[in-house]
Amino acid sequence: MTKKFTLKEQNLSVEIGKYAKLAEGAAWVQQGETIVLATAVSSPTDEFPGFLPLSVDYREPFSAVGKIPGGYLKREGRSTDKEVLTSRLIDRALRPLFPAHYFNQLQAIIEVCSADKENEPATLSLLAISIALTISKIPFMGPVGVAQVGRIDGKWIINPTISQIEESDVKIIVAGIEQGVVMVEGCTNEITEKEFIDVLFMAHDSIKEQIKWQNDIAKELGVEKEDVNASPEWAEWTQRCINFITNDRLAPIWTADKAERSEAIKAIVKEFLETNREEIEKDKVGEKWVKYIFDDLLKEKVGARIVSVGKRVDGRSFHQVRPVSCEVGLLPRAHGSALFNRGDTQALVSATLGSGQDEQRMETLQGDIKKRFMLHYNFPPFSVGEVRPMRGPGRREVGHGALAASAIQAILPTPEEFPYTLRLKSDILASNGSSSMATVCGSMLALMDAGVPVKQMVSGIAMGLLQKPDGGFQAISDITGFEDAFGLMDFKVAGTQVGITAIQMDVKYKEGFPREVFEQALAQAKIGRETILNSMKEVLSAPRPELSQFVPKVIQFKIDKNKIGAVIGSGGKIIREIIEMTGTTIDIADDGTVQIFGQPGPNLDKAVGWVKTLAGDIERGAIYNGIVRRIADFGLFVELVPGQDGLVHISMIPRDKQRNLQDEYPEGSLLVVEVMDYDSETGRIRLKPVDTKS
Numbered sequence: 001m002t003k004k005f006t007l008k009e010q011n012l013s014v015e016i017g018k019y020a021k022l023a024e025g026a027a028w029v030q031q032g033e034t035i036v037l038a039t040a041v042s043s044p045t046d047e048f049p050g051f052l053p054l055s056v057d058y059r060e061p062f063s064a065v066g067k068i069p070g071g072y073l074k075r076e077g078r079s080t081d082k083e084v085l086t087s088r089l090i091d092r093a094l095r096p097l098f099p100a101h102y103f104n105q106l107q108a109i110i111e112v113c114s115a116d117k118e119n120e121p122a123t124l125s126l127l128a129i130s131i132a133l134t135i136s137k138i139p140f141m142g143p144v145g146v147a148q149v150g151r152i153d154g155k156w157i158i159n160p161t162i163s164q165i166e167e168s169d170v171k172i173i174v175a176g177i178e179q180g181v182v183m184v185e186g187c188t189n190e191i192t193e194k195e196f197i198d199v200l201f202m203a204h205d206s207i208k209e210q211i212k213w214q215n216d217i218a219k220e221l222g223v224e225k226e227d228v229n230a231s232p233e234w235a236e237w238t239q240r241c242i243n244f245i246t247n248d249r250l251a252p253i254w255t256a257d258k259a260e261r262s263e264a265i266k267a268i269v270k271e272f273l274e275t276n277r278e279e280i281e282k283d284k285v286g287e288k289w290v291k292y293i294f295d296d297l298l299k300e301k302v303g304a305r306i307v308s309v310g311k312r313v314d315g316r317s318f319h320q321v322r323p324v325s326c327e328v329g330l331l332p333r334a335h336g337s338a339l340f341n342r343g344d345t346q347a348l349v350s351a352t353l354g355s356g357q358d359e360q361r362m363e364t365l366q367g368d369i370k371k372r373f374m375l376h377y378n379f380p381p382f383s384v385g386e387v388r389p390m391r392g393p394g395r396r397e398v399g400h401g402a403l404a405a406s407a408i409q410a411i412l413p414t415p416e417e418f419p420y421t422l423r424l425k426s427d428i429l430a431s432n433g434s435s436s437m438a439t440v441c442g443s444m445l446a447l448m449d450a451g452v453p454v455k456q457m458v459s460g461i462a463m464g465l466l467q468k469p470d471g472g473f474q475a476i477s478d479i480t481g482f483e484d485a486f487g488l489m490d491f492k493v494a495g496t497q498v499g500i501t502a503i504q505m506d507v508k509y510k511e512g513f514p515r516e517v518f519e520q521a522l523a524q525a526k527i528g529r530e531t532i533l534n535s536m537k538e539v540l541s542a543p544r545p546e547l548s549q550f551v552p553k554v555i556q557f558k559i560d561k562n563k564i565g566a567v568i569g570s571g572g573k574i575i576r577e578i579i580e581m582t583g584t585t586i587d588i589a590d591d592g593t594v595q596i597f598g599q600p601g602p603n604l605d606k607a608v609g610w611v612k613t614l615a616g617d618i619e620r621g622a623i624y625n626g627i628v629r630r631i632a633d634f635g636l637f638v639e640l641v642p643g644q645d646g647l648v649h650i651s652m653i654p655r656d657k658q659r660n661l662q663d664e665y666p667e668g669s670l671l672v673v674e675v676m677d678y679d680s681e682t683g684r685i686r687l688k689p690v691d692t693k694s
Contacts, residue, residue, distance in 0.1 A: 002015060002018040003016050005216075005220075007209065007210065007213045009209060010031075010159065010209065012029065012031050012127070013030045013031075014027050014028065014030070016217070016221070019037055020037065020039045023040065023041050023132070024040055024041050024042060024137060025133055025135050025138065026038070026039045026040075027128045027131035027132040029124060032119040033115075034112070034116050034120075034121050034124060036110055036111065036128045037110070037111050038128035038129040039108070039109050039132055040106070040129065040132040040136050041106075042105060042136075043105045045103055045105055048103060048286055048288050048292070052095060052102065052103060053104075054091065054106040055108070056088075056094070056108045056110075057079075057087055057107075058087045058111075059076065059111045060082065060115070061111065061112065062365070064112045064113060064114050065115050065365050069363065070363055080364075081398050081402070082122070084398045085398060085399060085402055086125065088399045089122070089126065089185060090110070092506055093183040094133070094140075096182060096506075096507075097140060097141040097177070098139065099139055099141070101231075102139055102228050104138075106138065108132070110129050112365065115365045117366065118163060119161065120161075126146045126175060130144040130214060131217065134214050134218050134223070135221055136223075137223075137224065137225055138226065139225050140225075141177075143214035143215065143218075144176070144211075145177075145206070145209070145210030145211050145214075146173065146207065147173075147174050147206040148160065148165075148172070148173050148174075149170070149172040149173075149174065149199050149202070150164055150165055150170060151169055151170040151191075152168050156199065158203065159206065169410075170188050171187050172184065172185070172187075172203070173186060174199075174200060175207070176203075176204050177510070178208060179510060179511050180204065180509075180511070180513055181200055181505075181512070181513075182506070182507045183507065184491075184504070185403075186502065186504075187409060187410070188410075188499070188500045188502060188503060190410060190496055190498045190501055192499045193500065193519070196500055196503065197519060233283055240276065241272070241293055241294045241297040241298075244272050245268075245298055245301045247305065250301065250302065252264035252267070252268075253302065254313050255315075256315050272294055299485050300486065302486060303467075304469070306476075307469065308469060314480065318474055318476050318477065318524075319527065319528070320478070321477055321478040321532060322478055322480075324340075324341065324531075325535070326338060326341070326535065326540075327339040327539065328445050328540050333550060334350040334352065335351055335352050335548045336350070336447060336451070336452070336544075336548065337446055338442045338443075338445035338446040340438050340441045340442035344430055344431075344432035344480075345430060345431055345432050346429040346430040346438070347428055347429070347438040347441070347442040348427045348442070349424055349425065349427075349443050349445070351423070351443075351449065351450040352422075352423045353420040353450060353452070353551045354423065354597075355420070355552065355554070355585040355595065355597040356585075356595060357585050357587065358423070359371060359372050359421050372415060372421045373409065373422045374405070374422070374423045374424070375402075375404050375423075375425075375426065376393075376401055376424070376426070377397050377401035377426045377428070377435075377439055378393070379396060379400070379435065383429060384430075384431050400436040400439065401426070401439070403492065403502060403504050404426065404437075404440045406502040407460055407502035408424075408440065410455075411454045411455045412454060413452065413453050417453065419556050419595045426439040426442060426443060432481045433478070433481045433482075434460075434461070434462030434478070434479065436462075436492060437459075437460030440460035440494045440502075441532060444458050445536060445539065448542065448543040448544065449540060450543075450544070450547065450551070451544040451546055451547040451548065451551075452543055453543050454543060456498065457496060457533055457536065458495060458501055459494065459530075459532040461478055461492070461525055461529050462492045463475055463477060463478075463479065463490065463492070463524070463525050463528070464476045464479040464484070464486075464490050465489040465521060466487050466488065467488055473513070475521040477524055477528040478528055487508070488509040489509060489513070490505075491503065491521070492505075493525045493529070495526075497530065497533070552599060553597070554595055556594065556596075558591075559592045559612070559615035560592060561591065563592075563614065564588055564615075566616075567594075574614065574643045578611065578642075582598065582604070582606050583598060583599075583603050584607040585597040585598065594615075596608055610642075613640055614644050616678075616683065618675055618678040618685060619675065619678075621674060623673070623690060624638075624641075624646075624673050624674075625670060626671050626672070627668065627669070627670060627671070628665050628669050628671050629645060629668075630667065633650075634649060634650050635651075635652070635653070636648040636661065636671070638671055638687055640685070646673065646686065646687040647686060648671075648687045652676075674688050674689075675687060
């Protein structure tokens with residue numbers, strides 16, 4: 001039986017019961033002419049996995065916009081970066097909303113079936129999978145709502161259209177449950193902390209409408225959830241773990257040395273397992289299962305202990321940032337390079353400047369786009385002392401790179417100010433907490449080392465949040481990898497001294513935080529960012545005044561739009577010849593803006609003169625090394641540059657040479673000429689020979 005529900009206030013509708021009938025939950029959600037199908041399926045696991053085996057796959061087939069994929073393979077292949085980022089965003093919003101003792105395999109698949117030009121399918125997909133989970137028997141502790149926020153001319157817009165997003169200077173996605181926010185991601189263009197918090201609560205008002213709508217749908221459908229009450233063994237082993245993890249046993253964990261701490265934790269776990277070996281074998285619950293419960297409670301106990309003693313495991317205060325050190329110019333042939341160290345985390349970043357030909361071209365549902373700024377993040381296994389296969393960038397690499405790129409995007413010069421394509425490559429050499437924010441800091445220094453005229457300096461920090469015994473909350477700055485595993489909220493925030501440029505926030509607390517918690521956490525994050533920024537400024541406080549000698553020089557000028565065809569030539573013949581003959585790269589925009597990239601010298605000058613000549617930028621008195629191409633009774637046609645000739649009238653030729661032009665000026669011979677006159681309307685150029693002997 002098919003049922004349809006609408007949320008008129010947000011132009012949303014969902015059909016249930018018609019599509020994907022064998023899935024445990026399926027929702028056909030429509031907004032305008034954008035339609036997504038979300039399905040959710042669960043399956044018992046044969047063995048205890050040790051984590052929630054949730055997989056989220058978001059796909060955007062080109063059939064959704066009536067388009068056949070480009071390239072040789074005419075079907076969708078590996079996920080695009082946008083599909084990966086959207087899958088990660090959905091996963092982060094959903095993952096905390098399942099019972100701690102639930103370990104069934106879960107698969108969420110969301111496919112865009114139709115996409116118009118106004119309604120963004122990515123955010124709609126999070127709402128769709130929330131509906132699919134809410135109406136299924138799967139023990140989902142949602143529902144989840146989602147809102148996107150933009151800003152145009154200083155005015156905040158909730159759930160902007162795609163065309164409005166293109167105009168917006170801010171893009172923030174907020175997901176939440178009824179009690180509060182669970183996930184935030186955004187590129188924020190130096191907004192203040194107060195503005196950001198205002199946006200969160202503004203978005204949550206819209207989210208609560210979606211929550212009520214989904215609850216009403218579940219009530220009308222009479223949804224019954226799977227019974228997943230914790231087993232008696234779970235409660236029994238939980239109590240055993242609580243009794244075992246005493247403050248005395250935790251004491252060895254409080255050390256600044258990561259290796260020592262790791263060994264101390266292993267010793268505690270080993271002691272617990274050996275102490276309870278007989279009970280583990282008798283209950284037949286499995287060591288892996290027991291270790292999972294123990295590890296979860298160990299993190300909880302450590303967090304509580306940190307707050308009670310007022311000192312973190314490495315001895316730092318709640319506000320203290322680990323030691324920061326930076327170097328620039330490490331790689332002699334790179335256009336810019338930097339090494340950023342914060343504690344045990346280390347990022348080596350290189351910056352490369354290229355021409356318009358180096359822009360990344362991508363097919364999307366909204367059309368083909370070009371990217372002039374790219375940031376690629378690499379996380380090799382040795383960075384955490386592990387051995388594993390290297391098979392190209394995974395979801396983590398794509399996600400961390402995108403976050404760092406969004407942090408830097410707002411402070412880059414415009415193409416008009418700096419007409420280079422920019423690529424940053426961040427290699428994480430060691431990781432112990434927030435390598436993405438280390439990438440932000442290292443990238444900033446590499447750009448400045450390359451001489452890129454950035455508008456501001458950006459730094460980033462990772463933050464955590466713990467609950468006090470009295471029910472209050474305490475933010476902790478610059479969390480390590482160990483601290484990342486516990487706490488009620490972890491968020492990464494990057495920005496300038498003016499404001500926030502990017503943020504990624506995941507909330508694990510189901511009761512919702514009051515406004516003052518966000519205010520305190522963001523204020524503390526700002527202090528941490530400024531501390532890191534000051535350390536960066538000690539090494540490099542402004543962009544280098546000159547570009548590296550290895551960076552191609554760019555000469556930019558404008559030509560008449562009507563002359564673009566003359567420069568390009570039939571089938572691109574002329575512009576290809578210029579590029580091949582001069583070894584330069586030439587980009588011509590539709591408005592007539594020309595950018596010529598090449599090493600300084602005669603070849604670059606030749607390319608500039610060639611293009612300008614073809615475009616009619618010819619000055620009286622200009623001297624050319626021409627080639628005689630044709631002889632007529634009334635004079636010589638001299639090629640100034642391939643594709644552009646001028647006339648040396650016979651009256652300009654000495655009398656003693658006029659009678660024997662063929663011998664004096666054979667076709668193909670070189671002839672230095674001077675421009676006497678140029679008629680821009682007819683394109684005629686009058687020349688005279690230059691006496692090079694005098």
